[in-house]
Amino acid sequence: MPTMLSGMPLKLTVIGTGYLGATHAAAMAELGFEVLGLDIEPSKIEMLARGRVPMYEPGLEDLLARHVAGIDGSSGRLRFTTSWEEVAEFGDVHFVCVNTPQKHGEYACDMSFVDSAFSLLAPHLRRPALVVGKSTVPVGSAARLAERLRELAPAGADAELAWNPEFLREGFAVQDTLHPDRIVVGVTSERAESLLREVYSVPVAEGTPFVVTDFPTAELVKTAANAFLATKISFINAMAEVSEAAGGDVAKLAEAIGHDDRIGHKFLRAGIGFGGGCLPKDIRAFMARAGELGADQALTFLREVDSINMRRRTHMVEMAREAVGGSLLGRRIAVLGATFKPDSDDVRDSPALNVAGQIHLQGGQVTVYDPKGMENAKRVFPTLRYAATPLDAVRGADLVLHLTEWREFRELDTAALADVARHRRIIDGRNTLDPEVWRKAGWTYRAMGRPSA
Template sequence: MALKITVIGTGYLGATHAAAMAELGFEVLGLDVVPEKIEMLQRGEVPMYEPGLEELLRKHVAGIEGSTGRLRFTMDWAEVGEFGDVHFVCVNTPQKHGEYACDMSYVDAAFETLAPHLKGPALVVGKSTVPVGSAERLARTLAELSPAGEDAELAWNPEFLREGFAVQDTLHPDRLVAGVRSERAEKILREVYATPVSEGSPFVVTDFPTAELVKTSANSFLATKISFINAMAEVCEAAGGDVALLAEAIGHDERIGKKFLRAGIGFGGGCLPKDIRAFMARAGELGADQALTFLREIDSINMRRRGQMVEMAREALGGGSFLGKRVAVLGATFKPDSDDVRDSPALNVAGQIHLQGGQVTVYDPKGMANAKRLFPTLGYADSAVGAVRGADVVLHLTEWREFRELDPAVLGEAASARVLLDGRNALDPEVWRRAGWTYRAMGRPTA
């Protein structure tokens, strides 16, 4: 008999996972405690921008004309307990307010609320990013609170979604990690992921702690690589080197690789910053804090980039005050192909300049509504040309394709001064200079 799947938490991770499970052929029931979210999803609408997700949702949500009807949503925990053979927990684990540690309250609440409804054999699968050691504790919670007792089993299956590629990453993952304690749990997860495994996705079976560590260690490695090239950009600034050429040269070394070696204003978003901080906090609790002290410097390099971009803008305006100066900011999201502005370096830079008296106007292809909610006092324009109109300096801070395809001549007509600061090293200096712009990028004083 085909497995029935539930997904608890229908935010970014949960909505994507639920739609993908339906695409893989399973009957799926998604649960959330926010009525507005459930109503949206039932209409086949997603609460965030993610390429391809809304189309996938509409293909499967029950009640939508022409859909398979394999995907439904509810707020009823009893219905979830009754329906599912496999329950994926996809709730948020934000950073605790005022400290580095991870806030486990949503995960704990999900397990404590679900467990009493598990009356028969079930596999609960954690997907949220949690501090190592959490799975051990949550497995005990399940066994103690479930009528099914030991038959309510836990597995840990971390997610590796990249915003902008989430649908692809769920349906065609570059690896699947299963932290399990029994052959039964492994067998069930192999059944859930039979399609991607048959297409060649590696399936790595581990214990609980290793599975929990995979996501945080992968994010830490990525953050280290990004901060490394940004540290090299600081040295290039001081020495008169070109970090883009430096990155190209070291990227040819296959031990290092080309990816994530583009210097700029650093990383942000809802995962990388909070995950490396939570990892440091957990290492401290385990008495292994010295192993991760380097992450504190990684975080510090990353945060420093934002202030350096502000100073670069000040220099471009003559080195004095921002008062009365018009600054155009292209980009508000933390990365392209997303509407996510959580811990966005672009908005942070815009906000700092605004606080120092600059008249800042922002444009972003998808992140405007979220940016306005977070920074209501900034100016906003409905196009790149609108943002640049009358600007004394233009800052390119999120590398959307739309910005790479802009016509520098058209933009130059709108700007008060043709001065471009490329905070992502993603635009072609020659193209802009030919159109009469002064082009400056981080870590490339001579480029």
């Protein structure tokens, strides 16, 4: 049983039970802690209390059901509540995992959910406690929130703050929480560091690096990591533009430069770019915060990174228009993929759905299929058509677009699809399909940044 320095069992709470919070709560229970999760939405709490999750994440629902109290055979270490008083009384370490979206009409980060969580929790902290921020926030937020915590908490200075950024990849969140590639903690006391070493003792014992920093550095680690990944993706997409102009093959180019261990092969697949609820808004918030700090020139390159990324979506629409003879009006377009990445049902800022929507606005008759993201896609774009299978999506299509790299799409029966399509034309927007397999089945195959034959 994990213990506090006093020898008493250490109890954790998780505030905010969305994607990050639900995963963190279930993983902490898996590591042996008693955990109490809080959310202000009763419907979400009721669902989680039944061992169900409001999103698709491989392995998360099974992990949750293994520990939720009241479920047969569970450990009973995980409960949920809407009561701030109960959370404050229960927990020794409180993880704040609420959302930090992009402000409407601005690049800056919306801190209202984080600020609200601290304002609602702090007045109930009457004994020593460690509040740990995990949300992605602008640098400087932790220092401000630490002061806010001291002002509002009856425990005063005994209510400490630490910052512990998350590095979850959708589709791998359970693995990334239980076996992280690094743990970063921003702390101001030995006590805070010791408590977090206790929380993460299992992964640290497995060899996970434990990096101790100050508040600003801990806040910058997440945004810097996302800015680097976004830059690498946009770099290879810029090379795809040059490759198309020069008649080169960006896939071979990426393979060649990836053998340089200073560069590596990861995030070097050219395509329609990145999306989701993190990377785009995080790099924009990073630029906005740098401007507030007077360091805006340091991150001006991120504007071009963002521009290249958005340009890829428009380029895919242009390729589709060219493939069907110069006009999308009345053309039947099958779109394989709606989520921003595979192994997720997340369609936030999805390049695939954005392309589908643009084609629809230009008069194309778009039919979408996705293994997990259909319901979320329908809520965002209810005017698109949706098919129950890839075969149904492709039936009668003038053009097929492969826009999310689900494994299912790499294993499609290309001959069966060829039999039902009006025209055997496919554009691979993710560069993950095998061109020879499709061409042997009679398809005209094109991909971004690669020769047409």
